[in-house]
Amino acid sequence: MVIVLKEPVRQEDIERIVEILHGVGAEAHISRGEYKTLIGVIGDREKVMQVPFEAYPFVEAVVPIMKPYKLVSREFAPEPTDIEVGSAAIGPETFTVIAGPCSVESEEQVLEAARAARKAGASLFRGGAYKPRTSPYAFQGLGLEGLRMLARAREETGLPVVTEVLDPRDVEQVAQHADVLQVGTRNMQNFLLLREVGSTNKPVLLKRGMSSTIEEWLMAAEYIAKEGNRDIILCERGIRTFETATRNTLDISAVPVVHALSHLPVLVDPSHATGRRDLVEPLVKAALAVGADGVMVEMHPRPREALCDGAQSLTPESFRSMMEEVMRLAGFLGRG
């Protein structure tokens, strides 16, 4: 349930409600919006319902949340969440572009890619130091050495770094080097990992599980939020269907569906959704058109030499020309 307080809100009233909630063993999650202050209640429904919150003069309304996820729901925070990462912002006012190679391969490759991302106008840089590969014999990433290379790329370009964390035991180390922790499609329901990233103070980019429903995806986000980390960025990256023309099927309708259900920002990853470089630009435009908060795309200085996902990686040149077009359209839509 959500308790809506009457304006103007006094700190002592918030504290009073929090104290009552703790008294019945419930947790209070406070959300101070521009117009309203809300207190999200997580606890034993029966016990919480016995408290006559409406009887308090500073309570405006008590709204039950029927959805299984609470903290990430629209009811809990009616205004969209804006997430700041260093110099970048992810939210309704902007169309944020994250770009970079699938994996960190060498310092030279990472620096080249980061410079190209920056020059073309990307706001964040991506690259995997720990790679989830279908084959145990495929390149698994450079690990800690890769994290250090990413940190060097940030130092040089100023672009905040997004990188995937695969193992709950690596979360602390990855959080020391990265600005955004990515949880990949294969780990969307790795609940230990979700809890661990939820205990950090770094924003989390949560990809949709390739076979997960939107509700399961939002429940995964709820795991992170429940640990106290509210900076969650959702990323639609294609789901498995019967179609074989593309690597996955981009569920573009997930963007407005999730925006209606949740206050969290939603990005689109057309690279993993399709596996095809030629489809990246049209789907970035589709993402912009349906109101996505941004995109994440793969770009490699020399895709033919890429150790992973070369076929879907843009070249620096094609990335730059795509950016010119997309930023022009974004500016036209007031999302520049």
Ligand code: PEP
């Ligand atoms: C990636 O972004 O490099 C990645 C592995 O993505 P996904 O988890 O969506 O497959």
Ligand code: MN
């Ligand atoms: Mn990839």
